[in-house]
Amino acid sequence: MSSTLTLDWILAILPEISLVVLLAAVLVYDRGLKPANRRNVGLLSAWGAFAILLLTLGLWVFLGVPNIQQALSVDSLLWGGMIRNDLITLVFRVMFLAALMITSLITIDVKRLQRGEFFALLITATIGFSLMAASADLIMLYIALETASISSYVLAGFMTEDDKSAEAGMKYFVYGAMATGVMLYGMSLLHGLFSSIGIPSTNFYQMGSVLSNAGAIPPEANGVILLAAALIIFGFGFKISAVPFHFWTPDVYNGSPTSFTAFVSTASKAAGFAVFLRVFTAGTFGAPGQESLWWALLISMCVITMTLGNFAAIYQNDIKRLLAYSSIAQAGYALIGLVAFTPDGSAATMFYLLMYVFTNMAAFGVIILIHNVSGSNDLRDLYGLNRRSPYLALVMLFALLSLGGIPPTAGFIGKFFVFKAAVDAGYWWLALLGILNAFVALYYYLSIVKYMYLYRSDDEDVPIPISRAAQIGLGISVFFIIFLGIYAGPAYDWTREAANAFFTLVVG
Amino acid sequence: MIPLSWYLIVSALLFSIGLYGVMARRNAVAILMAVELMLNAVNINLVAFWRYTAPDGAVGLTWAVFVLTVAAAEAAVGLALIISIYRRRDSVIAEELDMLKN
Numbered sequence: 020m021s022s023t024l025t026l027d028w029i030l031a032i033l034p035e036i037s038l039v040v041l042l043a044a045v046l047v048y049d050r051g052l053k054p055a056n057r058r059n060v061g062l063l064s065a066w067g068a069f070a071i072l073l074l075t076l077g078l079w080v081f082l083g084v085p086n087i088q089q090a091l092s093v094d095s096l097l098w099g100g101m102i103r104n105d106l107i108t109l110v111f112r113v114m115f116l117a118a119l120m121i122t123s124l125i126t127i128d129v130k131r132l133q134r135g136e137f138f139a140l141l142i143t144a145t146i147g148f149s150l151m152a153a154s155a156d157l158i159m160l161y162i163a164l165e166t167a168s169i170s171s172y173v174l175a176g177f178m179t180e181d182d183k184s185a186e187a188g189m190k191y192f193v194y195g196a197m198a199t200g201v202m203l204y205g206m207s208l209l210h211g212l213f214s215s216i217g218i219p220s221t222n223f224y225q226m227g228s229v230l231s232n233a234g235a236i237p238p239e240a241n242g243v244i245l246l247a248a249a250l251i252i253f254g255f256g257f258k259i260s261a262v263p264f265h266f267w268t269p270d271v272y273n274g275s276p277t278s279f280t281a282f283v284s285t286a287s288k289a290a291g292f293a294v295f296l297r298v299f300t301a302g303t304f305g306a307p308g309q310e311s312l313w314w315a316l317l318i319s320m321c322v323i324t325m326t327l328g329n330f331a332a333i334y335q336n337d338i339k340r341l342l343a344y345s346s347i348a349q350a351g352y353a354l355i356g357l358v359a360f361t362p363d364g365s366a367a368t369m370f371y372l373l374m375y376v377f378t379n380m381a382a383f384g385v386i387i388l389i390h391n392v393s394g395s396n397d398l399r400d401l402y403g404l405n406r407r408s409p410y411l412a413l414v415m416l417f418a419l420l421s422l423g424g425i426p427p428t429a430g431f432i433g434k435f436f437v438f439k440a441a442v443d444a445g446y447w448w449l450a451l452l453g454i455l456n457a458f459v460a461l462y463y464y465l466s467i468v469k470y471m472y473l474y475r476s477d478d479e480d481v482p483i484p485i486s487r488a489a490q491i492g493l494g495i496s497v498f499f500i501i502f503l504g505i506y507a508g509p510a511y512d513w514t515r516e517a518a519n520a521f522f523t524l525v526v527g
Numbered sequence: 528m529i530p531l532s533w534y535l536i537v538s539a540l541l542f543s544i545g546l547y548g549v550m551a552r553r554n555a556v557a558i559l560m561a562v563e564l565m566l567n568a569v570n571i572n573l574v575a576f577w578r579y580t581a582p583d584g585a586v587g588l589t590w591a592v593f594v595l596t597v598a599a600a601e602a603a604v605g606l607a608l609i610i611s612i613y614r615r616r617d618s619v620i621a622e623e624l625d626m627l628k629n
Contacts, residue, residue: 157590158586158589158590158593161590161593161594161597162593162597165597165600165601169597169600169601169604172604172605172608173604173607173608176608176611176612179611179614179615182615182616182626183626183627185608185611185612185615185616186612186624186626186627187627188608188611188612189555189608189609189611189612189624190624190627192604192605192608193549193555193558193559193562193605193621196559196562196601196605197546197549197562197565200545200546200549200562200565200566200569201546201565203565203566203569203594204542204565204568204569204572207569207572207573207576207590208572210573210576210586210587210590211535211572211573211575211576211580214576214577214580214581214586214587215576215579215580217580219577219580219581219584219586219587220586221586221590269627270627270628273627274626274627
């Protein structure tokens with residue numbers, strides 16, 4: 020890693036730099052807006068996210084940044100070993116920017132959220148997520164994670180006039196601060212261990228390569244590594260809301276502004292998986308294997324997450340709480356890909372997260388529109404939705420089918436790749452548990468479909484206005500749910516190329 | 528010189544007290560203080576490791592400074608959220624914040 024500033028360095032974080040510019044633009048633009056034009060600030064945020072998405076993809080297509088061949092060496096670390104700009108970073112960036120864009124689109128016409136601060140914080144969180152996915156160093160990882168978390172705490176408590184939102188913000192803050200504190204303590208132990216064998220580095224690729232040399236670490240230090248791993252899993256598990264670190268999820272998802280719930284359930288989860296993928300694939304906690312204790316920890320976490328999430332979701336009568344438990348269960352499915360520990364498995368996890376962005380955005384977009392009219396999030400509000408607004412019901416139907424994993428939606432393909440990777444890696448029983456869980460999940464997803472299409476409601480003549488921006492946001496989501504469902508090849512090949520390059524480098 | 532392990536024991540104690548505080552305290556401000564204790568434990572760890580194992584470099588020190596900075600930002604946001612809930616509910620007792628329960 021060289022230490023002079025080159026064009027490569029700038030290009031590696033150009034999307035984040037552009038996001039900072041967009042952040043400033045949103046704040047400045049917001050000051051001069053007349054009350055009648057308040058929705059324009061959301062419009063700026065959405066267009067900005069779209070432009071940066073095009074820029075990121077354009078850099079890759081036309082300039083070859085990130086360079087896939089060059090990424091096959093540890094020298095490709097930039098900014099003094101802080102950033103690794105590879106295809107995995109690109110895949111996750113696309114997810115975050117798509118999530119930012121669709122969140123902005125479905126938020127534009129929510130009256131209470133038409134404020135510059137809301138979008139500015141969304142953009143700050145996106146910068147944090149994006150740097151999390153790119154980080155190659157524990158310090159960088161910590162700073163990026165806190166950038167994302169601190170802005171998320173404020174977003175969760177954004178509607179100060181709403182008791183529930185204030186409470187959600189506070190709960191998210193307390194649990195989040197505790198989780199990052201625990202994670203940080205684990206990281207400091209890990210750093211201390213490596214420092215005391217003469218490698219005072221915080222770069223986790225370097226740590227991984229040390230650990231893969233047998234004998235580099237004295238055997239009595241294994242306990243420390245296990246402890247550090249457990250503490251760090253606490254922090255990461257919190258981000259992806261895996262059981263037993265999920266306790267915040269239902270409350271925060273329920274109380275937060277729904278736009279933020281949509282954002283946190285997709286982008287934040289994806290960012291958590293990005294660091295999970297990087298740190299554990301790098302082998303920072305030693306070579307994986309079924310015999311090692313922490314690998315057993317990971318597998319049991321995966322199984323419990325799926326099962327508890329699905330069974331708890333059955334008993335919910337609030338749609339946001341139901342989707343919160345459903346998102347816990349979805350994290351369990353996505354974890355299967357990481358547990359398989361093959362390039363295909365990681366690729367499947369990335370594909371799963373990509374399709375989950377669009378799926379959950381569609382579901383929460385519909386909930387926002389219904390909430391605008393009904394003012395509550397009860398499951399009863401969905402009764403007779405088909406008679407009130409057939410298009411909205413159709414969008415929700417696709418989102419639910421995708422969450423449940425029914426063809427021809429992206430959810431089916433996502434689950435298929437994850438389960439296939441597990442079977443190929445020899446975890447056929449894990450795939451079987453996943454499939455059984457998917458059947459349980461179908462029960463509550465299809466009950467919502469039943470409410471929408473078969474039940475009657477007293478407000479069937481009350482129309483649900485759908486703004487142009489929300490139409491576009493939902494349209495994009497549904498398009499990708501179907502597109503990734505019937506033509507998943509290019510997207511899956513893309514994630515597999517990313518995972519292959521990464522595995523060749525760090526696992527060998 | 529005092530051995531490294533003494534520092535690590537102090538830091539582990541501080542961390543445990545902090546974690547216990549987060550779990551057991553009822554007042555939100557006290558919970559915030561407990562979180563700060565956990566972060567201070569981390570800083571003791573980092574600086575002690577720096578001093579005893581790699582005093583030539585600056586990794587541990589740099590990291591500790593970052594932790595301090597982020598902790599300050601976190602405390603600011605945390606207090607803001609506590610004030611926002613106090614205005615609505617006239618209470619900062621964690622157990623009384625139970626609107627979000629089924």
